[in-house]
C-alpha cells in the first residue's frame with residue numbers, strides 16, 4: 001500500500017505544494033491470535049498505516065484484505081459491519097473518551113453504533129474483563145486515573161468482540177508501572193479472545209513483551225520483518241541494528257554494534273533516492289544511492305530490504 005498526502009501551498013502559489021509519502025510501500029499480513037508490532041521513528045508512517053489497515057482512510061494505491069474481503073470493494077453497509085469487527089485503541093485515553101458521558105455509556109457505545117455486532121456483554125462484564133470494578137460504570141473519565149481510563153478504552157474496543165485491533169502507542173502516555181499492567185491486560189485478552197492485533201510503538205522494550213512478530217518501518221516502507229526474538233537477537237537491516245543498539249539491555253544475546261543514527265531526521269516529503277536509509281547508513285555502498293532494495297526473504301519467516309543482506313555480505317561492525 002501507499003498513502004500520499006498533498007500538503008502546503010498557498011492560494012497565490014508562492015508556496016508550492018508538497019507530496020508527503022507517509023506510506024511508501026508497505027506490505028504485511030497478520031494472523032488470527034497474533035500480534036504484529038510496527039516500530040520506527042516518529043513520522044515514519046506507523047499511525048497512517050494503522051488507519052489504512054482499519055479502512056479509516058483509503059490508500060493511494062494497494063489494498064487491504066480483511067478476512068477475504070477487499071475493504072475498497074465494499075458498500076457502506078458491508079463496510080460498517082466489517083468495521084464492527086475492527087477496533088482502534090490509541091495513545092491518549094482522555095482524547096478517546098467523551099468527558100460528558102459516563103464510563104458505562106461509553107463502553108456500550110460501539111454496540112449501539114453496530115447493533116448486530118458481537119454478543120453484547122453487560123457493562124459489568126466488560127468492566128470486569130479489563131480488571132475494573134463494575135461500580136465504576138457511573139463515573140466520568142475525569143474521575144479515573146490514566147490507567148483506568150485506558151482500561152475503559154480497551155473495554156469499549158472489546159464490546160463488539162472484534163477480530164482485529166490496532167493499538168496505536170496504547171501505553172506511551174502512561175506511567176511505567178501502569179504500562180506493564182496494561183500490556184499484561186492486552187496479552188491476557190488476546191489469549192482469551194484470539195483477536196489479531198497490530199501494535200504500533202516506538203518503544204522496543206514494550207514491543208518485546210507484547211508482540212510475536214515485528215515490522216520495522218523507515219520512511220513509509222517496511223525495511224525488516226520477522227519474529228521478535230529473532231529480529232532483536234540478530235537484526236539484519238542497519239536501521240534495525242541502530243534502533244536496537246540504542247536501547248540498553250534490550251537483547252542481551254545480541255552482538256553489540258556501533259550503528260548510531262546520524263544525519264538528518266527522515267522527511268517523508270523528500271524521500272532520498274535509492275535506499276531511503278542510505279544518507280544515514282554507516283555501511284551504504286555506491287549502489288545504495290540509486291537502487292531501492294526490494295524486501296526479500298532472509299531466513300525463517302524473516303525478510304529484509306537491504307542490498308548488503310541480499311548480496312549475502314555480513315556487515316555487522318563488531319564492537
Ligand SMILES: Nc1ncnc2c1ncn2[C@@H]1O[C@H](COP(=O)(O)OP(=O)(O)OP(=O)(O)O)[C@@H](O)[C@H]1O
Pocket residue numbers: 005006007020021022040041042043044045046047048049202268
Ligand atoms: N492527514 C495528513 N495530512 C498530511 N500529512 C499527514 C497526514 N497524516 C500524517 N501525515 C504526515 O505523514 C507522515 C507520517 O505520519 P504518521 O503519523 O503516520 O507517522 P508516525 O510514525 O505514526 O509518527 P508518530 O509516532 O509521531 O505519530 C508525517 O510526516 C505526517 O506529518
